[in-house]
Amino acid sequence: MITPTLPAGPAGPPEVSVPAPVTAPAALPAAVPGAGQAWWRNAVIYQVYVRSFQDSDGDGIGDLAGVRERLGYLRRLGVDGVWLNPFYVSPQHDHGYDIADHCAVDPVYGDLAEFDALVQECRLLGLKLVVDTVPNHCSSQHPWFRAALAAGPGSPERARFHFADGRGPGGSLPPNNWRAMFGGPAWSRVTESDGRQGQWYLHLFTPEQPDLNWRHPAVAEEFDRVLRFWLDRGVDGFRIDVAAGLFKHPELPDSPDPDADERTRDSVNPLAWNQPEVHAVWRAWRAVCEEYTAKDGRDRLLVGEASVPTPAEQAKYVRPDELHQAFFFHLLHAPWDLDHFRTVIAGALEDIAATGSTVTWVLNNHDQVRTVTRFAGGDPVLGPARAAAAALLMLALPGAAYLYQGEELGLPEVTDLPDELITDPIFHRTRSRVGIRDGCRIPLPWSGGRPPFGFSPEGATAQPWLPQPEHFAAHTAERVLADTGSFWHLYRDALQLRRSLPQFGEAAVRWLESPPGVLAFARGEGFVCAVNFGDGPAPAPVAAAPLLASGPCPPGVLPAATAAWWIHRP
Incomplete structure (x- = not known):
């Protein structure tokens, strides 16, 4: 690549002491929007999959202390903020997206004191902190769901979820034909307290993730409490999981999807997704954020995972009184093709920008095959070149961008994990490797020539929760920082130019x-x-x-x- 001559920028925020085994020049300060413009409009946010970012205590699992340890690295890269995937109390059936307590840190990741220290250090470094929130469902170990199982059919406790009687003889068949996103039926049957087979409950993902009933007022009240809990602790915003979900057709009729079968992941069911009532939720959440902003002048962000068919439909989620932004997944799913890229970019700029929001671009995340592999077409040389070109294209577009951890290292997808080591519930629900997500979640390589590549501290006896391949040695942060022609320097140079x-x-x-x-x-x-x-x-x-x-x-x-x-x- 060609190293640019960069204009001088303003002095960065004061340095703080953070352990970091790699060195690089300090990044420029966070991007300063134009007069009257909120920080999030053009921000570049770095997604941290906490479990795979940095293990501070040697148990083979990344944690909040590890995130704090590496904040200096992120500041030097030049991002404006950090998004943390779930770190809440959870049995980890879906690695944190099955939440048992929305207002507590799972011990495997740390505790609230460590979270508060992370907030403080982000503030000192000029980094915004966005946390995940999961309002569509909770864990089957959540106190509400356990109470619902104990209370029985027709109880107020069950009304906070989607419980229904089955069809067929003795209610032995699910209430409808809906399929789960992770494979199999979207319903599971419970055993009642008297030992009989009883009602069924809805779960659009796994049986360990029962869907909440947002038509029940207690659900909205609870999430108002959750938002305020984390806002009071100083977060700058929320990434909202399944933002187009929440409401289901009140009568729970059969889906019109003609292709639903035992292996289908039903993402086209119009009765379970994108119901009009969901927009009232985002108006209420936006009001909460505006309330906090009015108190101290700090803009808070709501960015949604709104998987909908068209940019025009997505634009409804980012109207001025709803979400500030929503991830634009059409570029994430685009093949390496000029016409496809131009069409989706033009559609986003036309429909989403018309709302007054800005497009939120993304090429990689914790659910998708990494671009180095996705764009390769079987050619190991083309993959990195195309991934680097796509990144530079994305960062040149108006709006915000989210980077997934490791893409600045040029990491490829790990595609050869043995079946017995795969943890993704999609694999265990479908027995198919299609769409499994472990390959993009391998713990990051930081330094050295052998696993765990600095992911765990020296002397750790526990292995990383997913094995790192030997070829990750070519992608360690230590190595790419020393190579001015690497992905890392391309990203850093591009981010500096975006500011200057x-x-x-x-x-x-x-x-x-x-x-x-x-x-x-x-x-x-x-x-x-x-x-x-x-x-x-x-x-x-x-x-x-x-x-x-x-x-x-x-x-x-x-x-x-x-x-x-x-x-x-x-």
């Missing part, structure tokens, strides 16, 4: 005419980004050497699988 160039404000995208296979656009006064999706070199849209490129890029030429940025003033 005036074109990275709210400037809109203007598509440019370009050769076949090349996607090019301009923003503001003279900023140009181009990506070559083709198989061979193409003329660059600007004759000069680029300011930043994802690979070697001579003046006037844009090689295949390469993205570049220019400042062009005719």
